[in-house]
Amino acid sequence: MYVAAAAGIILSMVLAMLRALLGPTVYDRVLALNMFGTKTVLLIAVLGFLDGRPDFLDLAIVYALINFIGTIAVLKLFEVGDLGRASDPGEGSA
Amino acid sequence: MVRAFSLGVMLFGVWLLLSGHYTPLLLGFGVGSSILVVLIAMRMDVVDHEGVPLYLGPRVLAYIPWLLLEILRANIIVARIILHPALPISPIMVHFQASQKTDLGRAIYANSITLTPGTITTGVEGSELEIHALTWADVDGREEDEMDRRVTRLEQGI
Amino acid sequence: MELVLDILSWAAIVGGLFFMVVGAVGVLRMPDVYTRLHAAGMTDTMGAGLILIGLTLQAGPTLVAVRLMLVWAFLLFTNPISTHALARAALSGGVRPFRVDMKGEQP
Numbered sequence: 001m002y003v004a005a006a007a008g009i010i011l012s013m014v015l016a017m018l019r020a021l022l023g024p025t026v027y028d029r030v031l032a033l034n035m036f037g038t039k040t041v042l043l044i045a046v047l048g049f050l051d052g053r054p055d056f057l058d059l060a061i062v063y064a065l066i067n068f069i070g071t072i073a074v075l076k077l078f079e080v081g082d083l084g085r086a087s088d089p090g091e092g093s094a
Numbered sequence: 095m096v097r098a099f100s101l102g103v104m105l106f107g108v109w110l111l112l113s114g115h116y117t118p119l120l121l122g123f124g125v126g127s128s129i130l131v132v133l134i135a136m137r138m139d140v141v142d143h144e145g146v147p148l149y150l151g152p153r154v155l156a157y158i159p160w161l162l163l164e165i166l167r168a169n170i171i172v173a174r175i176i177l178h179p180a181l182p183i184s185p186i187m188v189h190f191q192a193s194q195k196t197d198l199g200r201a202i203y204a205n206s207i208t209l210t211p212g213t214i215t216t217g218v219e220g221s222e223l224e225i226h227a228l229t230w231a232d233v234d235g236r237e238e239d240e241m242d243r244r245v246t247r248l249e250q251g252i
Numbered sequence: 253m254e255l256v257l258d259i260l261s262w263a264a265i266v267g268g269l270f271f272m273v274v275g276a277v278g279v280l281r282m283p284d285v286y287t288r289l290h291a292a293g294m295t296d297t298m299g300a301g302l303i304l305i306g307l308t309l310q311a312g313p314t315l316v317a318v319r320l321m322l323v324w325a326f327l328l329f330t331n332p333i334s335t336h337a338l339a340r341a342a343l344s345g346g347v348r349p350f351r352v353d354m355k356g357e358q359p
Contacts, residue, residue, distance in 0.1 A: 001262065005265050005269060005303070008269035008272070008273060009269070009272065009303075011273060011276075012269075012272045012273045012275070012276035012295065012299075015273070015276035015277065015279070015280055016276055016279065018280060019276075019279050019280055019288070022280075025285060025342070025345075025347055026345075027285045027338060027341065027342040027345065027347060028285050028288065030338060031279070031285065031288055031289060031292055031338055032279065034292070034334055034338070035275075035276070035279065035292050035295055035296070038295065038296050038300055038327065038331075039272070039295070041300070041323065041327070042272075042299075042300055042303050042304070045303075045304065045307060045320065045323065046303070046307070049307055049310065049311075054311065054316040054319075057316065057319045057320065057323065058112070058319070060323055061112075061319065061322065061323055061326065064323060064326050064327060064330070065326070068330040068333075068334060071334045071337070071338075072333070072334060072337055075334075075337045075338060075341045076337075078341055078345065079340075079341045079344060079345070108322075111315060111318045111319070111322070112319065112322075114315050162301075165297050165298065166298065169271060169294055169297065169298040172278070172290060172291070172294055173270075173271060173274045173294065176274055176275075176277060176278035176281060176282075176291060176294075177274060177277075181281060181282075183282070183283075183287060185284075185286065185287055185349055187349065204332075204336070205332040205333070205336075206332075208293070208331075208332035208335050208336055209293070209297060209328065209331065209332050211290050211291075211293045211294045211297065211298075212290055213290075214286070214289055214290065214293070214335060214336070214339050215332075215336055215339075216286075216336070216339040216340060216343055217340065217343070226286050226289075226339065226349065228287060228290045
């Protein structure tokens with residue numbers, strides 16, 4: 001039964017990957033990648049149960065963190081063109 | 095100071111839940127790293143009413159179940175739209191007036207709107223929110239007004 | 253009792269898989285990036301949530317259950333932020349929304 005759950009998650013990962021390949025804009029690809037990351041978190045959790053090793057959940061938490069920070073970093077790079085500067089110097093000073 | 099202390103207690107609680115090993119050495123590591131994080135947070139100047147919103151208190155616990163039910167309802171609507179062969183969408187951008195006083199209240203309201211599928215906050219200017227919706231029915235005002243009222247109540251602590 | 257929990261947890265997992273696959277199909281079917289964000293939000297909130305609830309029911313009252321709920325809480329906190337950032341980046345990047353009836357002024 002866990003195998004079925006993992007298969008369902010992998011199916012939707014394939015669909016997300018299809019959108020990442022189709023594009024057309026770069027934002028569609030980032031969106032698909034973000035979705036792919038969320039599904040990876042779930043896949044890690046389900047695989048942990050499948051293996052009888054719930055310690056995998058720590059990996060899932062760390063992956064969720066990295067996925068979020070990675071998405072924000074890529075978007076900031078598109079918007080500002082630089083990871084070091086604030087995106088809006090007028091507002092960020094408070 | 096109260097904020098810093100309660101932030102440390104919360105961090106240590108998360109450590110206890112995540113570690114699962116209760117030996118003196120590891121508990122010592124937990125206390126040490128909690129204190130270190132609190133010191134860094136104080137140096138970053140984020141231990142204020144926004145960073146550690148203690149005053150929201152237990153009212154959050156009443157708001158979250160309502161929000162989850164709302165999310166479930168919106169999910170079913172969007173799922174029916176996606177599975178409909180004709181894909182009956184009519185995207186629309188609208189502007190809402192948020193009635194919250196503080197930035198934190200507005201952030202909670204905007205994030206709640208984004209969390210319910212069918213509506214996304216695309217911009218915030220002062221107390222005006224710009225919202226992209228999938229169909230007209232998603233922004234006809236009823237759910238949003240109720241959410242607005244609930245978040246304002248959450249923020250003001252009545 | 254065991255049986256009831258099992259049935260409930262598998263119902264939650266199957267429901268989560270349903271929302272997740274429908275969300276992925278939506279991301280493929282929708283016409284532009286803003287409408288796709290709605291479909292993606294569906295997989296992140298309900299799809300992930302129901303699957304994690306199902307796994308929690310399987311785990312029982314242990315630390316594992318707490319960690320699963322922590323994963324979900326984390327997803328619920330971060331998902332709107334990245335969705336909002338994506339929508340704003342696309343707007344400022346000049347992607348026009350698909351067939352939008354502007355009620356107020358142009359964005």
